[in-house]
Amino acid sequence: MGDSTLKADVVIIGAGPAGAVAAHTLASQGFSVVCLEQGDWANPADFPGNRPEFELELQQRWSWNPNTRGRAQDYPMNLDSAEVVPIMFAGVGGSSLLYGAMWMRLLPSDFRVKTLDGICDDWPIDYDELEPYYRRIDAFLGVAGMGGDPAYPPQDYDMPPHPIGRSGLRMARALNDLGWHWWPGTNAIPSAKFKKMAKCVRWGVCETGCPAGAKASFDLGYWPHAIAAGAQLITGARARRITVDALGLATGVEWIDRNGTEQHQAAATVILAANGVGTPRLLLLSETNQFPNGLANSSGLVGKNLMLHPNNEVLGLYGEDLQSWKGPAGQLIYSMEFYETDPSRGFYGGSKLNLMPVPGILRLLENFDSLPFEQRWGAAIHDLGRFAGRAMSWAGNIEDLPEETNRVVLDAELVDSDGVPAPKIEYTISENTQRNLDFALDRMTDMHRAAGAEHIFRQPLWKEAPGHLLGTARMGDNPQRSVVDRWGRAHDVPNLFIVDGSVMVTSGAVNPTATIAAMALRTAEHIATTARDTRGIS
Amino acid sequence: MSRLLSDPERDQLFSLARILIPASATMPAADEIENLGILLGRAAAACGYASDAIAQALAKLPHAISWESIRRYAAESPEDFAILSTIASGAYYMAAEVLDKLGFPESRQQPADMEEFVNELESGVFEPVIARAPSFRTVSDSA
Numbered sequence: 001m002g003d004s005t006l007k008a009d010v011v012i013i014g015a016g017p018a019g020a021v022a023a024h025t026l027a028s029q030g031f032s033v034v035c036l037e038q039g040d041w042a043n044p045a046d047f048p049g050n051r052p053e054f055e056l057e058l059q060q061r062w063s064w065n066p067n068t069r070g071r072a073q074d075y076p077m078n079l080d081s082a083e084v085v086p087i088m089f090a091g092v093g094g095s096s097l098l099y100g101a102m103w104m105r106l107l108p109s110d111f112r113v114k115t116l117d118g119i120c121d122d123w124p125i126d127y128d129e130l131e132p133y134y135r136r137i138d139a140f141l142g143v144a145g146m147g148g149d150p151a152y153p154p155q156d157y158d159m160p161p162h163p164i165g166r167s168g169l170r171m172a173r174a175l176n177d178l179g180w181h182w183w184p185g186t187n188a189i190p191s192a193k194f195k196k197m198a199k200c201v202r203w204g205v206c207e208t209g210c211p212a213g214a215k216a217s218f219d220l221g222y223w224p225h226a227i228a229a230g231a232q233l234i235t236g237a238r239a240r241r242i243t244v245d246a247l248g249l250a251t252g253v254e255w256i257d258r259n260g261t262e263q264h265q266a267a268a269t270v271i272l273a274a275n276g277v278g279t280p281r282l283l284l285l286s287e288t289n290q291f292p293n294g295l296a297n298s299s300g301l302v303g304k305n306l307m308l309h310p311n312n313e314v315l316g317l318y319g320e321d322l323q324s325w326k327g328p329a330g331q332l333i334y335s336m337e338f339y340e341t342d343p344s345r346g347f348y349g350g351s352k353l354n355l356m357p358v359p360g361i362l363r364l365l366e367n368f369d370s371l372p373f374e375q376r377w378g379a380a381i382h383d384l385g386r387f388a389g390r391a392m393s394w395a396g397n398i399e400d401l402p403e404e405t406n407r408v409v410l411d412a413e414l415v416d417s418d419g420v421p422a423p424k425i426e427y428t429i430s431e432n433t434q435r436n437l438d439f440a441l442d443r444m445t446d447m448h449r450a451a452g453a454e455h456i457f458r459q460p461l462w463k464e465a466p467g468h469l470l471g472t473a474r475m476g477d478n479p480q481r482s483v484v485d486r487w488g489r490a491h492d493v494p495n496l497f498i499v500d501g502s503v504m505v506t507s508g509a510v511n512p513t514a515t516i517a518a519m520a521l522r523t524a525e526h527i528a529t530t531a532r533d534t535r536g537i538s
Numbered sequence: 539m540s541r542l543l544s545d546p547e548r549d550q551l552f553s554l555a556r557i558l559i560p561a562s563a564t565m566p567a568a569d570e571i572e573n574l575g576i577l578l579g580r581a582a583a584a585c586g587y588a589s590d591a592i593a594q595a596l597a598k599l600p601h602a603i604s605w606e607s608i609r610r611y612a613a614e615s616p617e618d619f620a621i622l623s624t625i626a627s628g629a630y631y632m633a634a635e636v637l638d639k640l641g642f643p644e645s646r647q648q649p650a651d652m653e654e655f656v657n658e659l660e661s662g663v664f665e666p667v668i669a670r671a672p673s674f675r676t677v678s679d680s681a
Contacts, residue, residue, distance in 0.1 A: 116679060
């Protein structure tokens with residue numbers, strides 16, 4: 001093992017959104033912060049979206065699925081028992097490099113599912129407690145949106161929203177006719193130049209990396225500020241286990257550098273920000289005689305209750321030129337009409353539906369792949385290709401309820417490029433989630449019909465989406481029913497904190513990054529204010 | 539990883555593209571695209587399919603390429619056909635003249651004017667949803 005580096009106040013595992021916020025917050029308050037990231041910096045020029053062959057590059061090299069990409073930085077997953085693939089990306093900024101930056105808060109009811117619907121558990125905190133943190137993150141990142149959405153308690157944004165475009169206008173009129181809710185998209189995509197980020201130029205490829213550097217991925221939105229505040233970021237650093245002392249306190253992180261050499265980063269406090277798969281993987285990897293079932297796992301819940309927000313889609317093709325290459329993507333508009341639980345629908349929870357552009361022609365044509373050969377190729381391809389620029393897509397983000405049988409475990413054989421055991425994902429879509437999926441699919445179809453689509457394509461499930469990795473180290477007041485407390489502190493290890501989506505008790509149905517970032521800010525400030533209680537932090 | 543196509547492989551893909559994408563009244567045939575050979579090479583490199591997978595798919599491609607032989611190939615070797623048809627159609631839709639005929643911009647980079655959202659807001663389409671009553675539940679809504 002390499003020489004131990006100087007002891008830091010805080011070591012953070014993972015440089016995605018949660019790690020970035022924690023690093024910036026603590027470094028800004030004078031703490032020495034080291035962040036270990038297994039991936040590298042991404043250069044916006046590397047992203048494929050502004051090249052003519054961009055859709056082809058998405059087939060493999062820029063696939064959302066790390067198993068398909070096959071990069072050494074990503075770890076593989078055993079997906080034999082996974083009905084949905086938990087997509088992710090290892091790098092500075094983490095999966096936010098490839099996210100759509102749809103910036104949505106949870107609703108008050110999401111924190112009180114037990115109280116309101118009699119199922120699952122309530123969170124130990126509520127919307128009002130988190131709201132100031134949401135607001136501060138929004139302002140820091142330059143979130144673009146329009147305040148006043150009646151689906152939410154009062155909220156507003158400094159940055160004006162993006163135009164909803166021809167697609168958004170046509171669909172908004174249809175939803176008005178249906179009497180259904182919609183709202184212009186709230187996106188962490190600057191509609192004007194903001195800090196280190198350029199103004200959005202609407203390439204429409206946000207979910208494959210913004211080639212213009214105009215999306216609040218956290219390599220742009222947070223890391224430059226964290227580094228300026230003094231945080232040290234080490235890339236190519238694969239965390240292997242969290243080390244503990246005889247008292248059961250975390251002492252640091254054992255990690256492997258680019259040369260395959262083992263290193264140890266000593267720290268007074270360890271923060272896990274490795275996402276809902278990576279965090280339980282590391283806790284399970286950190287088993288010792290003292291913690292035989294994995295670190296912080298006296299509840300037995302580490303890795304369990306994995307929630308993935310299954311997504312589905314309904315694509316509509318129209319006679320009108322919709323300029324459907326225009327971003328952001330990002331969401332043009334969203335609908336919360338079917339968000340809250342309605343017992344008459346026969347399932348708990350709901351969905352957030354978002355309308356997106358369709359910038360690629362191949363993606364459009366893929367919808368016709370099931371047609372007979374002579375209706376897909378030859379002269380027929382031009383009948384299909386004429387819909388280029390005339391398509392819009394509704395995607396459903398479906399609330400997933402916690403199920404202990406949906407879980408992350410360590411695979412017995414599969415290892416990453418450093419020989420560290422890889423995770424196995426065991427995930428089945430529950431009957432409740434399936435009903436929710438089916439209902440959302442029908443409503444999105446209704447929306448396209450109301451808007452006058454000429455062709456409608458229903459995709460009952462996107463198997464490789466959306467990368468919302470939640471619930472596997474849930475928070476709660478009861479150590480027997482949760483892994484961390486209301487501040488993200490592990491019940492079993494007082495100087496170990498978790499700040500990623502693992503801590504979410506229920507999933508809601510919105511894109512979770514806003515919540516993860518707000519929670520990370522709240523936890524990091526708590527660490528700072530209670531530092532005297534934590535061994536070693538001066 | 540994908541690698542550069544050899545000349546014979548490029549010729550095979552060219553022949554396949556010619557069959558899959560003929561001319562229409564408004565659109566050019568694949569073999570009318572001035573630089574299709576170059577685009578096929580770029581498409582094959584970009585798609586990321588393993589070199590062996592592309593070579594295998596090409597090896598199974600009929601020697602006498604015709605509409606009927608390709609139709610049979612697609613039915614009998616659907617995974618191989620998917621790879622090659624993706625490369626062929628991907629190259630076609632990379633061509634500037636094809637995008638132009640479709641009215642699809644070659645560069646999709648189009649920053650919004652500041653007035654664009656304001657004009658949408660003033661169109662009246664927002665009024666019904668702005669007028670809606672709050673719809674979120676609170677704890678006081680519990681039974």
